[in-house]
Amino acid sequence: MKRPVLLMIACMLLAFGVTQINAESARDQHVYHFGFKKSKDGQLPSINEEGFKPILEKHGAIFLGDTSQKEIYLTFDNGYENGYTAKILDTLRDKQVPSIFFVTGHYVKSQPELVKRMVSEGHLIGNHSWSHPDVTQISNTQLKDELLKVKNAVAEITSQKEMAFLRAPRGIFNEVMLESSRTEGYTNVFWSVAYKDWDINVQKGSEYAYTQVMNQLHPGAVILLHSVSKDNAEAMGQIIDGARKQGFVFKSLTELQKKVY
Template sequence: MKRRWIKSLLIGISLLLTSALSVDSIMASPDHPYHFGFKKSKNGQLPSINEEGFKGIVDRHGAVFLGDTTKKELYLTFDNGYENGFTPKILDTLLAKKVPAIFFVTGHFVKEQPELLKRMAQEGHLIGNHSWSHPDMTTVSNQKIKDELTKVSDAVQQVTGQGNMRYLRPPRGIFSDRTLAVTKDLGYTNVFWSVAYKDWDTKVQRGAKYAYDSVMAQLHPGAVILLHSVSKDNAEALGMMIDEARKQGYEFKSLDQLPKK
């Protein structure tokens, strides 16, 4: 009886050790996927990714989610997966307010909206890469990642004459140690964000005030603000966001003015 109990105990310990090793192996894998998230800024405190489990690889590969947190500077970034009729209004507001931004575009947007793409470039905005077909890049090969990004950069250059694309927003916000390494080797800085809210669902738009309140509640020095151009609320609230941020002493900067790591 005692011998059987000891045997059962040893089997149990063995299973626990195997399970622990398996978890460690998964976490250590360069292909372990992470979905970007952060502890939001609240009451003026800075946001944080310290508890998300990926800060080490983000830092190691020079990816950014914050600017200089000692300065009241803001960086406006837009994800343009497709056009929903609001990008012209966004561009009008940026032009009127003299605010720079970056637009992360997909292959679909490039193909369908060449005139908007030209306008972005002509009005001094940066154009970033959001991949050709918006895949989860942790599930595709290194060559596929290169193809996805090259197709966008080549198409943007053909339409705008603007080459040397330098900034990437990982599609779906999903990344791994490998994808950050591969894209860095291709010359990209991965750009995440430190201010965001659920604005991408076009079926759940709650009005300009909701968009305004959601962004302003998170504002902090060095903020990289993520907005989706498909949101009617964002287009209507953008001017108010800019005006209030400036009243609070903030300046809007281009990603090219980010502190170098």
């Protein structure tokens, strides 16, 4: 075999090897499931034990707000509708509380009137991805498409033309998606108050929901709730009143973003 041919084959093998190494490195990227040590007796929650705090800080992700202030940031995940979001919106409207709703493509397509109402009543719409995939297992191009489709769908039916906040489906993330989504202009939003409220077959009553949230309240709390929960819908007013009685003020994530950046 002539030398030029051998050289060409060697180069091709080398290129293939580099591609394989890069692909392998991407697959080996550590995947995290967001978790935290819950607040108790007013103490601050912690993610120090989870191992991912440095990369959240590196990429400007939000876990909690200004812990020197008695401020609360109320957030909802809306993957699908279960008949309770309107009641939640009624309570937020009556009590003048701002919130953000992280929606999927399914939600925007199936509940356009609720999405319109969220925006018209002063709430933010956040990106929860179009198809709710594991965002650590898709390419940057696919992630960009997932986010753009939600943003465009919301822009088509509401006055919100931009989208600044992202919540990774199921709280699964890695550094690649944090970096990629930030490049697209998103701030990743995690949480510092949460409980198992998403299982619609295991609802335990409004008092249980109230207690779960109130027991975790702390300065700078980012509260994650799911709008599919009947308990949350029924406890919403009590939660707001109880938090305010303790001196907490409900704020919009846009105000927190200004402080962070």
